[in-house]
Amino acid sequence: MRRLSWLVPTFYILFLMLPIYWLLNMSFKTTNEILGTFTLWPQDFTLDNYRTIFTDPTWYTGYINSLIYVTMNTVLSVCVALPAAYAFSRYRFLGDKHLFFWLLTNRMAPPAVFALPFFQLYSAVGLFDTHIAVALAHTLFNIPLAVWILEGFMSGVPKELDETAYIDGHSFWSFFLKIFVPTIAAGIGVAAFFCFMFSWVELLLAKTLTAVDAKPIAATMTRTASTSGYELGLLAAAGSLTIVPGAFVIYFVRNYIAKGFALGRV
């Protein structure tokens, strides 16, 4: 029994890694090989797919667009959520608990519900097909999440820290920026990560609210597939590249991720 105990985790990990491996595998093949034969690894190893993506502006601008609105959204969400979370964690006011809960209900509707109103509204005010349009649309989901995560982290800091700072003579902003924000840096990292990930994988709103100038990479992928036939190798390479930013960001918050899933409450 003991000698076989490695079997289950190994199979599980293989099972998890298989789709990712297959994506990578395809990205190094030619489309002919993918469609023609079944091979476990590339027979005809090629980097052409990646070369195309990094040289053809219709491809790489997709990544740039996505990164722009995702970054905008992350910065915006965290900056707005910080003071809100502080208020929820430190002050009692009329209806605070209801308001706090109501924030989270925003996440309970599927994004598709908001696609039509956003599309109509942004077209009317001339925000259609801009990066800020997508960034703003995503804050609807990300600010509540960031407020919840940050509130959890902030409530873990004793109120006496605030008082000590005031006793020492710090003004509110001096305390907040120089002492409080560094104290909950891990929480800010986690909140930023969750905002980043949501905005990065969200497809429907991003596609609906853009046409050319702010077209996200995911939209580029579907459109290319329909115009020039099935360029599966190219698509696989693009797909592989979309994993990279997430993996990169997750590395920085790897120690705090679990606390983030618990919305900062442990």
Place this chain on the structure above:
Amino acid sequence: MTLELKNVGLRFGAETHIFPTDLKLEDGSFNILLGTTLAGKTTLMKLMAGLEKPTSGEVWFAGKNVTGVSVRRRNVSMVYQQFINYPNLSVYENIASPLKVGGTPDIIIKQRVSTMAELLKLTPMLDRRPSELSGGQQQRTALARALVKDADLVLLDEPLANLDFKLREELRDELPKLFADRDCIVVYATTEPTEALLFGGNTACLFEGRISQFGPTGDLYRKPRDIISAEVFSDPPMNAAGIEKKGNTFHLGTKARWDAAGELSGLADGTYTLGIRPHHVSPVSRGEQPVAVDGRVIVAELSGSESVIHFNMDGSTWVSQSHGIHPFEVGSQARLYADMSKAMIFDGNGRRVSA
């Protein structure tokens, strides 16, 4: 430079946290706030500091009304029971923080921080983060930060409560020395009567948001004004029982009786409450006026050189605390002796009636 609370009270809606309180703390004095948890010690300190605004009354400092003045504009420092330091700053920066905000030149900051660190044995840790320190060192850092600026009012809210026994003893010895040549008002909150007695100074007994008595610590211990102050200032809890005075004799239960001596002989006949501290109840007959009391033993704790016996006497639980090892069988009937010359007698309103 005195701190004066004039009728200061604090309520939240229908809940009263601090009942209107008058208190005058003199310049250079060491004051102790003695009370159980939830008695309102921390709240009262926050009112003194200006962290909390009173809902009634005024706070006066050095002849000025400072009731609405923010804590930032008052020269106050405070140490909490929890170890509160800035986690992202080094120990050096933590201690320097109040001076830096106050705009003190760097050279003077350096000088004063190193003097303070030397005094509190923090010199080797100056470059570390608070999280890398032991509990005692963290609290020393908080103390250093509170002492590095010349605050007019230093508030210490149970600073030793979260430390282990040895460290507590050590810091307790050091504390009075730190304040010996300083010109400030110190307020020290504690739940332990022994700690108050060790520090001396003045003590205010706090019970459920009310100061029951304020005065020199020794006086308060020996001559509490009422039963509440006597109970707050007793650990283990004071023994109490209803007694009756008939003629010149006190009656406790059916058997115990003793003569009223001195001032007590002038007391009118009637029912009173007797209060006697555990260390005046002993298994051996001693003192000026030992009176035998009988009871069933509930708990007998023998610790090193001391015996603590809890026994049930006519329905109420009494505690005897005495030197020496006095083994008692749990459940057995025991005879102990209460030195009634040390007893306190309280009238129906809980006021103490005599010496």
